[in-house]
Amino acid sequence: MNKRFYFRFFFILAALFMVIASFISLPYYVSKPGMAKELKPIIEVENGFDEQGSFMLTTIRMGKANIYSYLLASLSDYQEIYPLDAVRGEEETEEEYNVRQMHLMASSKQSAIEVAYKKAEIPIEYEYKGVYVLNVVDNMPAADKLQPGDRIFKINGHEFTSSEEFIEFVSKQKAGTEITLTYLRRGEEESTTIQVQPFPDDATRVGVGIGLVDDKELHVNPNVVIKTDDIGGPSAGFMFSLEIYNQLIEEDLTKGYAIAGTGTISADGKVGRIGGIEQKIVAADKAGAEIFFAPNEQGAKDSNYNAAIKTAKDINTKMKIVPIDTFDEAIDYLKELQPKK
Incomplete structure (x- = not known):
């Protein structure tokens, strides 16, 4: 009787601790392997060509730590714990961080489209829409008037054509000068008058x-649609560019393989470093990827590629890890790849 009582007591106590622990937030973030997801259902080029294999983006799961997730991460392989300032900028709020991540995703889409369409020698037209507010500085005039995510497109009733033009105009004003900014917030046009200050x-x-x-x-023509829902950050840009380009050309670069990877992409086709490469290798392996493109960072000792190679050995995967510095390098590799039998 006593043993049953103590067992139930400690079971209830442990369950209560787990519930309470899940609600106590800590000043850390925890990341863990996410998913490797096929890009064909996500990216659709109008009248695009089909592919026998697949390109896949890879993700990590990142969230604020509570006591439970912190303890679990500290005991788990391929889960990482980061202090807040290693993830968010100094004094950056959670809202500003989320806005920044979504904008980085939007920028990665644009760069991927630019790279792919230029490689396919298809013209691109650009429409400038204003400046996008990423964050608002405390104790400055915009602090209680603008929000992350606002899109400013007029100063004193006049449209401007670049962020450089916006900054140049504002920086030439004398301290105390009032300017009127017109912006969009959640689709609604609004205006505010702000005093310029040092x-x-x-x-x-x-x-x-x-x-x-x-x-x-x-x-662009043909049109392209990229559906990313609530995925944030820039790390899928490189794989976006491969999928878009593959749908634009008649040759199927996948050659029947499941090809995963990661890396930022710039408008000139350079592939950049990302975070969480180890966790993305785990995710890609679980999804059955056969090839993984990893940023090589010009052969740096601490490159994503070297970290990916180490993780691949640790988990004993058969997935081939390929170092990549540019979009063109990846295309050259895929063109030389023998079709899967």
């Missing part, structure tokens, strides 16, 4: 206190 860390410069990037739209 920056706290540099009194020689003036501004309104926002981090911004260009917001532009690409127009």
Whole structure:
């Protein structure tokens, strides 16, 4: 009787601890292997060509740590714990972090489209739409007027054509000058009047206190749609570019293989470093990928490629890890690849 009582007591106590632990947030993030997902259902080029194999994006799962997830990550292989300032910028809020991640995803899509269409020698038209607010600086004039995600497209009633033009106009104003900014927030047009002030860390410069990037739209024919839902960050850009290009050309570059990978992509086709390469190798292996493209970073000792090779050995995968520095390198590799039998 006593043994049953103590067993039930400790079971209830443990269950209660787990429930409470899941609600107590810690100043850390935990990341773990995510998924490897085929890109064909995500990317659709109008009247695009089919493929026998598949290109796959790879992801990690990242979330704020609670006591339970922290303890689990500390005892698990291929789960990582990061302090807040290693993930979010100094004084960056959760909202600003999420906005930044979604914008990085949007930018990666644009770069992937540029790279793929240029390689296929298909013209691209650009439509400039203003500047996109990434973050708002505390104790500056914009702090209680603008929000991350706002798109500013007019100053004093006049449209501007680049972020450089916006910054140049604002920086030429005298401290105390009022300017009117017109912007879109959740599809609604709004305006606000803001007084230009010196920056706290540099009194020689003036501004309104926002981090911004260009917001532009690409127009291509044939049209391409990329459905990423709530996936954020720039690390799928390189694989996007491969899938788009493969649908634009008649030759099937997959050759029947399941090909995963990761890496940022710039408009000039350079493939860049990403975070969580080890976890992405695990995700790709579980999904049955046969080839994995990893950023080579010009052969750096601590490159994504070298970390990927180590992880591949640790998990004893048969997946071939291929170092890549540019989009063109990947295309050359795929063109030389023998079709899967």
